[in-house]
Amino acid sequence: MSLNTRTGKYLGWGGAAALLLLLLPNAALAQEAAAAAPTPNKGDTAWMMTSTVLVLLMILPGLALFYGGLARTKNMLSVMTQVGAAAALAMLVWVGWGYTMAFGDGGNAVIAGFGKAFLKGVTPDSTVATFSDGVVIPEYVFICFQMTFAAITLALVLGSVVERIKFAAVLVFGVVWLTIVYFPIAHMVWAGNGLFYTWEPAALDFAGGTVVHINSGVSALVACLILGKRIGYPREPMPPHSLVMTGIGTGLLWVGWFGFNAGSALEANGSAALAMINTFAATAAAGLAWMLAEKITGRKPSALGFCSGIIAGLVAITPAAGNSGPLGAIVLGAVAGIICYFAVSFLKPRLGYDDALDTFGIHGIGGIVGALGTGVVYAASLGGPSGEDYDMGGQLVVQALTVGTTIIWAAVGTAIAIFVAKLLTGLRVKEEVEREGLDLGEHGERAYNH
């Protein structure tokens, strides 16, 4: 099968020959057919299985604790439950029709064919090509790896709507949103015949800055605009109930992100190693840059600022993980930390929307910074892995077009998904449930009994 090619790799490592491959989208497929059915390497397979469960660690308990700690005491369980249930739902939908819509055979530039619905025809012997000629991994491993991406992206979106959205609405929204927003965008960016991938030059998105972060951030913004503000926002104090949990979640997200970024090489190789060093360097720079920005604007360098910077850096380096040198990654991380700081600290209060846990401010804004920045740090002249004849201007145009298309697609699709959820579930909890807390009102439990 011709699974995608996160372009950067071909350009970076294959030099001129790889450039040729890009010009001939089917070349990889043809070469694969010519070679006698390759067997998966056990090292690659083991690394990809590890990466897959690392991404699961990002969701549970990573994101659940990160988001849960930012919520109020009375909503802790509802946040954890929404994150967990959304991820579980995404896994089932992925097996059902998600995988085939994103990575199935055939189809068009927007979605693949439905031939692999319910994973029809996939066996333990099925393999998918990686980015190196003749290297494959078991298809089930690839399916699982990509499944966790769909799961975390849906869970991320919920950050803007927590503390007031109905649990049932989350589930309905999740099914519709995955189907009309996530699967098509994943296909467009990553599948061999996907829209952004067939552009010339192809869009650079190593590990899903567009698919996961711009997508979840913009969807979160649209969802919270339609849903409305929490009662009392911004008049009543709504401080995070446990920054300790948010800190623990931040650490788990960072650790898990190595599976997300380095795993996106699909092999245990030098490309994965580059993604790994960048996931350290950019993230470290962003965490410190956020606190520096706080200090410069007359505030104290804060624990939440550090955590937020870490996430902003991870988001920004995602598309650039294997598409940047380590120094470029440090600059990209620092820039993302500072821009996201201003977005959540000044832009959001000014515009007045209630993106409760700043999914748009960090994943949306950080994702856009990362997607555009990838076009810059990719350049060989800046230490990136591009060829010598890299056309930064042309690449930046494609990056911007990809960002723009994703924003529009995510915004329209999210509006539809939210209205479907509203129609079927009413979308928002009753006022007394919101005041009393969703833990009691929606789940019949309290997070803390002491």
Added chain:
Amino acid sequence: MKLIIAIIKPFKLEEVRDALAASGVQGMTISEVRGFGRQKGQTEIYRGAEYTTSFVPKVRIELVVPEGQAAAAVEAIQSTASTGTIGDGKIFVLDVAQAIRIRTGELNDDAI
């Protein structure tokens, strides 16, 4: 008998307790409370949200002492809880009509 209620800074609690014990006080009840007086609250900032907490954490001590011991107990609290800055707290002294020890039924001075 006198009921002494003291609102003090939380970190002064152990010092005050020791001083009261030294003055012969047999027991006390404490609770963690919040309030405001002349001391202003703190400002907390979480990303874009800035909150001024107008209530400051304090510890409230309650103890009942025989008439003759009240002055010494008040003096013990006042001298140890003081830091010389605003927010040191207040001491209130009230008359108590009756005290009963639940286990034995003893009354008043015998009960405290």
